[in-house]
Amino acid sequence: MLASAFERLALPVRRWIWQQKWASLRDVQEKAIPIVLDGGDVVISARTAAGKTEAAFLPLLSRLVESEQTADGFAVLYVSPLKALINDQHRRLESLCEACDVLLHKWHGDVNESAKARARRRPSGIVLITPESLEALLVRRGGEVPRLFGRLDTVVIDELHAFIGTERGMQLQSLLTRIEAATGRQRIDRIGLSATLGDMQLAAEALRPGDGQEVSIVEGADEGNGLKLQIRGYEVSASVAAVKPPEDDKAPGESPEPFEASDVPEALANDLFRILRGRSNLLFAGSRAKVETYTDRLSAMCRQERLPNEFFAHHGNLAKAVREEVEIRLRDDPRPTTAVATMTLELGIDIGEVATVAQIGPGFSVASLRQRLGRSGRRADKPAILRIFAVETAAGPSSHPIDRLHLDLVQSIAMVECLRENWCEPPTVAGLHLSTLIHQILALILQTGGVRPLVAWELLCNRGPFRSVEKMVFVDLLRCMASPANQLVEQSPQGMLMLGAKGEKIAESYEFYAVFMSEVEYRIVDETRTLGTYPIAAPVAPNETLIFAGRRWRIVSVDDEARVITVQPTRAGKPPYFAGDGGDIHDHIVAKMREVLAGDEGYFYLDETAAQLLAAARGAFRDLGLHERSLLPSGDNVLIFPWVGTKQLKTLLLALLARKMKGSAAWHAIEILEASADSVLRKLEDIAANEDPDAMRLADHLAMPQLAKFDHVLSSELMNLVTIRERLDVPVLPSIAAKVLIS
């Protein structure tokens, strides 16, 4: 097997491998080479750093070398969700391509216009591109598409999981369909590269919608070296005193700026410092505000100990240069460095070896936990180490039932159990994605100069990815786009769809190419450079203080016209404000939480406090009778514990609100206000008996912020349709209510 995979590669490719002095091909490469050489669609899945890129490109380059190369079209199109990843891959593939005499082009927003023009004049070889740059190319140079892509051999999609079920994923699928249509090709081979996914069949279907069974699947063996786990518990009193910054950090005469009580408990700060200091680590803090608070606290501890700082913030609102300093220090600098980060350090980018991955709280998904874990233990002899720090409020018999159940800790345990059972969330592929479809209709008109409505529907919805959009919905959508208020499109006397006045305007701007929404933000600058961006919704005024990029600042001026906030270093600071909108926790995790609470199994990875907190939570679970019922009177209110995921919980809540109850979601429960258990029971019986719930009635009770870029174009009927299909889970409503009634 080993010999045969290698021997099937073209001579220049084999010669390049000899030059690299590789002892052998990696497992995933052995498996992928013969399959990719034979052609067809392939998903290649393996853990980070297992050699997926070469698994695809060694055989692809072999095919290229052995075919007749010309300069009349690109041969391979590689699409990546990140510019940084394109730069990494370019570095990685450069010498291999050179050895094979194949041109390799980078193509994204930071690449020179002249380099792109050169590639366009004599198109050949491999292009590494983002979906947005590909969109721009199709929209601005629609006429050149047949010449550029007419001889395309293969499309490679990197980080396939990042595209599944998302707006950008729909756009990418649509782009590929548009290329296939414009070049008159039935089918151009697709190769998806991905970290290990929960469900490979879903990945195959995402790669080739409607024909997933025809996709070959290559899974790399798990070459991991074991996993070391710990969950550490922390109990803080409900009325914990505000944690103040150290005295010596305040300038004389400066007014004190106490931190919020929710900031960093003393015992947790001490443990984090003790565990992380002196080595290189990742600390996933959970939100941008927490990244700033924890970085600030831990660097203040360095100062107190008279040590050089080793804690640095890393999140999406920090300027690229600020983030790169942290990445380079992690990768190349021998000094110990802990990056305190959000999910910015979860994906692809090379940051070298870290000793520990630590996380505050359970996070939102097992998939992300798995991805984070992949960041440690990459060296052959070291296991991956993951520590979760769970902070719980002290609770007694008189406390609120939800506090007594210590749900943060219980969720952490449930998620670790899922991880150990090798389960992770399957990507969600449902959804109408009408906002993205509006974008693609505009893009198709720009690319072709005009299109008939039926042709557009055939291409985008029947052949392309918007499969759940029926003709009638498509017609409604076109009406919204053409309405006098929107004027995105109009129809010519011959029946062609053309851009309307406002459509023209939108398409002129470079902001058109991305399908996702982006907020308006201020730039934060100190005397020398831009530190990052700050939401316009956050209230700021001169002389207020702010923690940003892990340091403390005083706001000098706010220029609303230029949207610039100028800051100066100072010695006190308040955590920043970022709006967030909460994530969906999967059903499987919440069901597992109930198992953890109802069971008596011990978990070897809990520290003493965590074990005590779990024992207390299990005691409360039985005391409250939750092992035999799901309804709990609590003062004037009633708590419902359906033990389902966020989406289903929200749907059940809406069904109750639609039946004139008052209440809200409270953690993993629903709290109904001023009602008796009996009255709630009757409503639940009604919901359980109603096999065909009136979905539109539910949507009426839901606050519907415009979440996607073109949601404002949709009529309220279409907006409701989107909400019901994408944000709620209406069909299961009767069965959830029935389940609550039985238990």
Place this chain on the structure above:
DNA sequence: GACCTGCTGCGGCGTG
């Protein structure tokens, strides 16, 4: 109770 991603064409000016 959240997070992340991306961007063209052209006019105007300075430099080699």
